[in-house]
Amino acid sequence: MSPFYTRTGDDGRTGLLGEGRLPKYHPRIEALGALDEASAALGLARALCQTPQTKPILMDVQRDLYALMAEIAATPENAERFRTLGPPRIQWLESQADNLSATVPLPAEFILPGDSLSGAALALTRTIVRRAERRVAELLDTGEIKNPILLQYLNRLSSLCFALELLENQSAGHDTTLAKK
Numbered sequence: 001m002s003p004f005y006t007r008t009g010d011d012g013r014t015g016l017l018g019e020g021r022l023p024k025y026h027p028r029i030e031a032l033g034a035l036d037e038a039s040a041a042l043g044l045a046r047a048l049c050q051t052p053q054t055k056p057i058l059m060d061v062q063r064d065l066y067a068l069m070a071e072i073a074a075t076p077e078n079a080e081r082f083r084t085l086g087p088p089r090i091q092w093l094e095s096q097a098d099n100l101s102a103t104v105p106l107p108a109e110f111i112l113p114g115d116s117l118s119g120a121a122l123a124l125t126r127t128i129v130r131r132a133e134r135r136v137a138e139l140l141d142t143g144e145i146k147n148p149i150l151l152q153y154l155n156r157l158s159s160l161c162f163a164l165e166l167l168e169n170q171s172a173g174h175d176t177t178l179a180k181k
Helices: 027-048 054-073 087-101 117-142 149-171
Strands: 013-015 021-023
Touching: 021 027, 027 054, 027 117, 054 087, 054 117, 054 149, 087 149, 117 149
Parallel strands: none
Antiparallel strands: 013 021
């Protein structure tokens, strides 16, 4: 049986999908870390969600994030091999949000997270996804990665997390608390 540790990162570097290793503080690794945190937050939200339709959406998104992470972790010469997310996944996210808009009203102002446990978990998830989005935007801007779909996906995902937060609050019987008194 293999151990849970490899010792390969003890030098402060980590491997990519392909040849080469990067410092653990490299922007690509920072993006991967933020995406990993987003997936963990999605898992927490999925465990807490009360609305039956939310759980499968979040599981699909978690799987998409692993595909997204693989493409970002790939060396430039291998990136195409790991490219699986395309416009249909953006359209899927948009359709999920559109479906929710039929049952969940959009607040006219900013809201305070915390009206329900599952809603609060989704609010936290949304902020982590936004951080991942900023890290991926930097990678695109500097030419580290080439696929703009990855950024679009994260942008739509953060919006979907907000819509799901509202759904979960509504399902828990809570009105959304506005930030403004």
